[in-house]
Amino acid sequence: MPVLSIRALRKSFTLHTIDGRTVASLHGVDLDVEEAEHVALAGPSGAGKSSLLRCVHRTYLPDSGSVRLGDTELTSLPDRAMARLRGREFGYVSQFLSAPPRTGPLDVVAASARRRGLDPSEARDAAADSLRRLNLDETLWDVDCSVLSGGERQRVNLAAGTVRPPRLLLLDEPVSALDPANREAALDLIEALREHGVAVLAVFHDLDAMRRLATRVVLMRDGLIADQGAPADLLETV
Amino acid sequence: MTSTLDALAATAEDTLTLGILDEGAKREIRRATLTAVCVPGYQVPFGSREMPVARGWGSGGLQITLAVIGADDTVKVIDQGDDAGVNATNLRRMIASTTGCADTADTREATIVQTRHRVPEEHLADGQVLVLQVPVPEPLRGVQKSVVECARMHAEGDYSAMWVSLYEDLVRNGMITRTTGYPVLVDGRYVLATTPIPRWDVPRLHDSEHLSLFGAGREKRIYAIPPHTDVRPLTFDDVPFEVEYTPGAACVLCGHDDVFLVAAGTSGAYACSDTEWCARVREADADLTAHRDRAPLHLLPDPATRLTGTTTTTPRPQRARPAPTPGQDWALRVDGLGKVFGAGGADAVPGTGPESGSAISPTTGAIVAAWDVSFDVAPGEALGVIGESGSGKSTALACVIGDEQATAGTVRLAALDEGRTDLLTLPPEARRRLRIDSMAVVHQNPAAGLDLRVSAGGNIAERLTAAGWRSYHGIRERAAELLDRVEVPLSRMDDPVRTFSGGMRQRVQIAKALATEPPVLLLDEPTTGLDASVAAGVLDLLRGLLSERDIAAVVVSHDFAVIEALTDRTLVMQLGRVVERGLTDQLFHDPHHPYTQRLVAAARR
Numbered sequence: 034m035p036v037l038s039i040r041a042l043r044k045s046f047t048l049h050t051i052d053g054r055t056v057a058s059l060h061g062v063d064l065d066v067e068e069a070e071h072v073a074l075a076g077p078s079g080a081g082k083s084s085l086l087r088c089v090h091r092t093y094l095p096d097s098g099s100v101r102l103g104d105t106e107l108t109s110l111p112d113r114a115m116a117r118l119r120g121r122e123f124g125y126v127s128q129f130l131s132a133p134p135r136t137g138p139l140d141v142v143a144a145s146a147r148r149r150g151l152d153p154s155e156a157r158d159a160a161a162d163s164l165r166r167l168n169l170d171e172t173l174w175d176v177d178c179s180v181l182s183g184g185e186r187q188r189v190n191l192a193a194g195t196v197r198p199p200r201l202l203l204l205d206e207p208v209s210a211l212d213p214a215n216r217e218a219a220l221d222l223i224e225a226l227r228e229h230g231v232a233v234l235a236v237f238h239d240l241d242a243m244r245r246l247a248t249r250v251v252l253m254r255d256g257l258i259a260d261q262g263a264p265a266d267l268l269e270t271v
Numbered sequence: 272m273t274s275t276l277d278a279l280a281a282t283a284e285d286t287l288t289l290g291i292l293d294e295g296a297k298r299e300i301r302r303a304t305l306t307a308v309c310v311p312g313y314q315v316p317f318g319s320r321e322m323p324v325a326r327g328w329g330s331g332g333l334q335i336t337l338a339v340i341g342a343d344d345t346v347k348v349i350d351q352g353d354d355a356g357v358n359a360t361n362l363r364r365m366i367a368s369t370t371g372c373a374d375t376a377d378t379r380e381a382t383i384v385q386t387r388h389r390v391p392e393e394h395l396a397d398g399q400v401l402v403l404q405v406p407v408p409e410p411l412r413g414v415q416k417s418v419v420e421c422a423r424m425h426a427e428g429d430y431s432a433m434w435v436s437l438y439e440d441l442v443r444n445g446m447i448t449r450t451t452g453y454p455v456l457v458d459g460r461y462v463l464a465t466t467p468i469p470r471w472d473v474p475r476l477h478d479s480e481h482l483s484l485f486g487a488g489r490e491k492r493i494y495a496i497p498p499h500t501d502v503r504p505l506t507f508d509d510v511p512f513e514v515e516y517t518p519g520a521a522c523v524l525c526g527h528d529d530v531f532l533v534a535a536g537t538s539g540a541y542a543c544s545d546t547e548w549c550a551r552v553r554e555a556d557a558d559l560t561a562h563r564d565r566a567p568l569h570l571l572p573d574p575a576t577r578l579t580g581t582t583t584t585t586p587r588p589q590r591a592r593p594a595p596t597p598g599q600d601w602a603l604r605v606d607g608l609g610k611v612f613g614a615g616g617a618d619a620v621p622g623t624g625p626e627s628g629s630a631i632s633p634t635t636g637a638i639v640a641a642w643d644v645s646f647d648v649a650p651g652e653a654l655g656v657i658g659e660s661g662s663g664k665s666t667a668l669a670c671v672i673g674d675e676q677a678t679a680g681t682v683r684l685a686a687l688d689e690g691r692t693d694l695l696t697l698p699p700e701a702r703r704r705l706r707i708d709s710m711a712v713v714h715q716n717p718a719a720g721l722d723l724r725v726s727a728g729g730n731i732a733e734r735l736t737a738a739g740w741r742s743y744h745g746i747r748e749r750a751a752e753l754l755d756r757v758e759v760p761l762s763r764m765d766d767p768v769r770t771f772s773g774g775m776r777q778r779v780q781i782a783k784a785l786a787t788e789p790p791v792l793l794l795d796e797p798t799t800g801l802d803a804s805v806a807a808g809v810l811d812l813l814r815g816l817l818s819e820r821d822i823a824a825v826v827v828s829h830d831f832a833v834i835e836a837l838t839d840r841t842l843v844m845q846l847g848r849v850v851e852r853g854l855t856d857q858l859f860h861d862p863h864h865p866y867t868q869r870l871v872a873a874a875r876r
Contacts, residue, residue: 049865050872091854093861112854113600113649116839133836135811144818 034103035065036201036232037089042098044081044088044256058084060256061098064234066201071226071233073247073264080253082236086203089234090125091115102201120148123201126194128209130178130186137175138164138189145193163192168218183210191219198226204235208242220245240268290369292337296320300338300493304484307495312457313425314408319491329362329387330488332404336366336385339400339484345373347381352389352531352544359387376547388451390472392530392548392562395481397498403467408487408494410454410464427700430462433505434736435722439729441510441743442765446572450515454505457496462505470504471514471531474567477502507743513572517541525552527559529566599690601647602823603671603710603791608644608680610666613637616678623847625866630661630846640666641847644680646825650790653817653824655838655855657831657870663847664827668795670695671825672712673702684709686790707737711784715796717776720783723769727754727779730768734786753782757812774805778812785816792817792824798833810836831874835859843867 044059059081066072074082087093089100091107100107102123107115119125124145132141142160143153151159164174167188173181178189187210194202208219224246226233237243243250243264250267252260260267292300296318303317322330329350340346346366350359354376362385367374375381378393385402395401411421414432424430433454440447452466453473463485465473476483476496483496496502506512520541521528527543535542543549551557611619615635623630623639630639641663648654656664670677673694682694686709694702706712714720721730731750732740740746754764757778759771768776777797784792797813798806814836817824826837834841834855841858843851843866851864862868 046861047863049868087860092856094853094857094863112840112852113652115854116652133811133814135807 035067036070036103037064037066037234038099038101039064039085039089040099040101042085042088042100043096044084044093045096058093058256059088059095062253062256062258064251064258066232066234068200068232069227069230071223071235071246071248073243073250074234074236074253075243075250075268076253076259081256082253083205084256085253086125086205086234086236090119090123090203092125120145121150121199123199123203124194125203126190126205126207128187128206130181130190132178132189132193134179135177138169138178138181138185138192139174141178141189142193142196146196149197149199151197159196160192163196163222164189166218166222167192168215184212184215187211188215188219191222195222195226198229198231200230201232201234202226204233204237206236206238209238216242244268290337291323291365292320292334296334297338300334303493304335304339304495307484307493308482308497310461311497311500312461312463312494314463314492314494316491317493319488322488323365324362326489327406328358329385329404331486331490331493332385332387332402332488333362333366333486334488335402335484335486335493336383337370339402340366340370340372340383342371344370344382345375345380347375347378347384349384349386349389349391349545349547351387352533353546355546378547388467388469389531389544390468390475392543392545393551393557394561394565395475395479397480399481401481401483403483403485405464405466405485405487405492406489407452407466408464408485408490408492410452410462423700425461427703428460429700429703429737430456430505431733431737433462435725435729435733437505437507438732438736438743438746439725441507442726442728446513447506447510456503456505458500458502463494463496469515469531470512471567473502473504473512473514474570475565507746508741509745510743511573512570514567514570516571522549525549527552529563529568599685600649601690602650602685603825604647604681604683604685604690605667605671606645606681606683608667608670608682609642609678610640610663610670610675611637611642611678612640625845625848625850628846630663639847641670641844642679644842644844644849646842646849646852648791648823648825650821650823652840653826653838655834655841656825656827656844657829657834657841658844659829659870661846662844664829664844665795666847667844668793668825668827672706672710672793673699684791686710707734708787709789710791710793711787711789713777713780713784713792713794713797715799717768717773717780720780721768721776723776724767726765726767727759727771727782728764730779731783731786734783738787749786750782753786754779756785756816757782758808772805774801774809777801777809781809781812781816785820788820790821790823792822794824794826794828794837796828797826799828799830813837831859831870843870 040063042059042062045055045057048054062085076082084093088095095108139160142163143156146156146159169185169188178186191207208216211219220242247264249261250264251258252267299318303315307315320334322333324330346363348359348363350356363374378391383400383402387404409421411424414436415421437447451469452464453470454462455465455473457463478499480498482498485494504512520532522532522543523535523540524542531544532541533544613636615632615637619632619635619637620639620642622633632639644667646654658664666675669675671682677695683690728750731753732746735746735749751761751764754761759775759778768779798809801809810833828834838855841855842849845866851867858867859871862871
């Protein structure tokens with residue numbers, strides 16, 4: 034059974050503030066992600082890649098269709114159950130750090146590890162380990178995240194998302210602001226997730242990352258899946 | 272022919288005695304007195320009559336004495352322990368001459384002892400009546416100005432304010448300084464003011480053989496302690512009740528030190544307050560051994576036991592958390608809650624709401640402040656309620672709290688009767704009790720949740736004593752622990768809250784709300800009214816507290832930043848209705864309802 038199974042997923046936005054205009058985003062997407070599989074979403078801006086991730090995470094509420102995490106139907110899951118499942122059973126790493134204000138990197142990552150079942154001291158150890166692997170300077174571990182640079186924040190976010198990884202990770206351009214050296218470390222970390230059997234659904238803008246990490250590339254266009262296949266076959270056509 | 276007046280005068284000569292009170296007035300006072308005896312410690316109102324003494328000179332005691340006395344009684348009157356004082360002498364003569372009873376100075380012969388200030392040193396036996404002239408009958412007067420509120424506190428047995436005043440006294444002075452009028456709990460039910468007697472005499476009221484009647488003429492109250500009634504001075508388990516004591520003092524006349532002494536003259540000497548006793552001691556007409564056994568010598572102040580121990584002697588009251596009921600994971604559940612201000616009730620609802628663009632009923636003109644509001648919250652979860660001013664979010668919360676009477680709906684708490692009981696059907700006192708340990712509230716205005724005149728520790732003590740805590744050190748420890756958690760410096764613990772800044776007050780209010788570890792916490796605009804940096808600090812604190820506790824929280828705010836920082840799920844309210852609900856981040860990133868989209872757009876600016 035796939036870890037993530039998406040069927041006929043549709044999403045549109047009705048913008049009441051702009052005279053009720055409707056903007057369509059997804060037009061019926063079908064997609065499975067298996068255990069230890071890394072599926073990279075590719076395609077032009079506005080193709081619906083991020084919307085797809087957000088619909089799975091239910092940051093966007095899908096109009097229709099089905100999103101199943103293992104046996105669990107996520108689209109109709111009560112809000113409370115969804116809130117509990119998030120972070121614990123699957124993670125979402127966006128391009129930007131969404132940490133509570135006035136907290137330090139170590140606390141942010143440790144809080145994430147605690148949500149995934151570690152006790153407080155284990156969580157701190159795991160968090161420290163994770164931050165170290167991403168080369169975040171130890172002097173920054175307890176400063177307010179809002180004073181960090183974009184690249185530092187992105188590493189904190191990635192560390193929080195990948196610490197004690199859940200079954201499914203949704204990555205939305207998690208390395209976009211990193212310099213080459215840090216980017217390598219981050220990609221190593223993401224690559225290692227597969228060894229833990231984590232299913233990954235990711236959006237990367239650069240082809241190198243996709244070539245290196247993806248086991249399958251899914252090409253999206255206008256809210257639909259246009260093509261999919263092995264990275265080597267597909268990425269040449271993009 | 273004999274006139275009616277002559278006839279009456281002829282019969283009255285033999286049967287009627289001259290009296291200050293007519294028979295009707297006596298019956299009224301006796302009725303009140305009987306009620307007072309039946310409900311020990313309860314202040315019975317009565318129709319206080321004009322007396323030929325000024326109010327404050329014993330008119331209340333005099334009315335009781337005149338109502339219960341008969342011609343075969345023997346009366347003794349004491350003023351400040353003295354039988355020969357002007358007031359005592361005049362009252363005694365007046366009583367004797369208008370009732371025809373005998374008078375005496377010897378306590379052993381008296382059947383009725385009317386007194387101001389003292390209980391006689393001599394043993395009061397079965398059958399004797401002690402009538403006390405009371406200046407201020409209301410023990411809560413010092414802590415609560417409102418008569419209505421005092422009556423409520425007595426009715427509900429809610430004496431936490433009294434405990435706080437004792438706590439504050441201990442904090443400020445290291446000891447309880449109150450002397451006359453020490454509060455006692457009578458028969459485990461009513462707190463009574465033992466005015467006018469000193470603490471020395473208070474133990475004499477416990478399990479006494481005699482009947483004590485208290486009369487307050489000016490305040491028109493009668494109350495009583497029947498024989499063999501339990502009378503306990505209010506005191507913390509680890510702070511002993513003490514009587515007045517001057518080390519080394521003894522009566523200059525009789526030489527005894529096991530009596531209540533008063534300063535005699537300006538030479539620094541002391542003498543017995545009870546002049547009758549002192550005279551009999553000197554005449555060798557007193558049972559000194561029995562008196563010594565009676566004297567409260569075991570309650571003399573002992574600095575060694577007072578406030579020195581830091582260990583908690585009594586266990587903290589633990590409230591068992593109810594085991595979760597299978598199939599029910601909420602801690603608080605609200606169904607179809609509605610509130611209509613004005614006429615019509617549910618009939619006023621049609622034609623109001625977001626579709627109509629108004630909360631005012633077109634038919635009755637009533638304001639439908641909230642209607643059909645439903646939600647539940649689970650332990651460890653925080654629910655947000657967002658909307659503009661006037662959207663009904665605070666009204667809905669006020670109905671849940673019990674500050675407003677809901678027009679419709681049900682509110683259930685898992686902690687109460689496993690969620691089977693609708694809170695809205697409970698009487699106000701039961702709802703107030705729930706707010707002590709089942710459902711705490713943090714108000715926007717700290718003054719609504721705190722007594723600003725009382726110290727930070729005292730405000731927390733109020734909640735703890737209401738929940739049954741009786742250990743002074745235990746309360747101090749717990750208050751310090753809570754204040755430390757909310758980052759109020761412990762050096763400020765004993766300062767009145769009115770000297771605190773707004774942010775500090777809000778922290779104290781939060782500490783108080785958490786004092787009894789309630790399963791449900793309701794936050795009404797917890798950071799509104801604080802400036803940005805202070806609000807941020809309070810918000811961080813709340814986020815930390817909610818994440819470390821298994822508490823079910825409802826956060827009402829107009830501010831998306833507050834809702835986003837604290838909650839997992841959110842309701843959006845507009846014109847009294849819930850227009851949208853969902854995961855908080857989903858409402859923020861993918862709002863469906865036009866109103867929510869407007870709110871989000873406004874928050875993003």
